[in-house]
Amino acid sequence: MTNIPHFVKDNPEFSYLFRFHKEETKMNLSTEQLLEIAQYSLVRIDGAWFLALAGKLGKETAWEMDVEAWKQFSYLLGKKIRKDIIPNPVWPESFLDALAILSKIMKIEGRKVFVESGTITVQVTDCENQKAIAKAGIADCGIATVHTHHGLMRGLFGKEMDVSVKHTKNLNQGDDCCEVVISRQTHQSK
Secondary structure: OOOOOHHHHOOHHHHHHOOOOHHHOOOOOOHHHHHHHHHHHHHHHHHHHHHHHHHHHOHHHHHHHHHHHHHHHHHHHHHHHHHHOOOOOOOOHHHHHHHHHHHHHHOEEEEEEEEEOOEEEEEEEEEHHHHHHHHHOOOOOHHHHHHHHHHHHHHHHOOOEEEEEEEEEOHHHOOOOEEEEEEEEEOOOO
């Protein structure tokens, strides 16, 4: 409880957060079970807020906000990975590691990754977000995917480095996989 702000820890309204101890819980969930619940929850909250926003403000606005949310989420995730896991990132290895983390969090399975001359090609045949989007019949996730890769790169390496990201195949449009082609770019100082 040392990392919990005092205004939360000392507030009786939040006492329910701290009353359970490991030995008091009867669930005994494994780390894998908790990860599955987290993966499920992340995909569903993404879809639920998108559908709610689309219902109130229209699909176009919902897509604009979805892209912005994924830009911010992936940038912050990249920064967190750099801070806690990969403090001195190296291209392309560290970016591949960050993509592996993102894929685990998002339950993006069936991945094949190819690296040739500094260009990374990722092919995915099993993705929970893609399945949810296909089930809802609302659109495809290509634009959010592109911005997610950009954000992850900038969070991991800093804003002076960028990537070219092309979403070249899409399961929701009848392709055999979703394919993303990523190549590094460095911004020149003026």
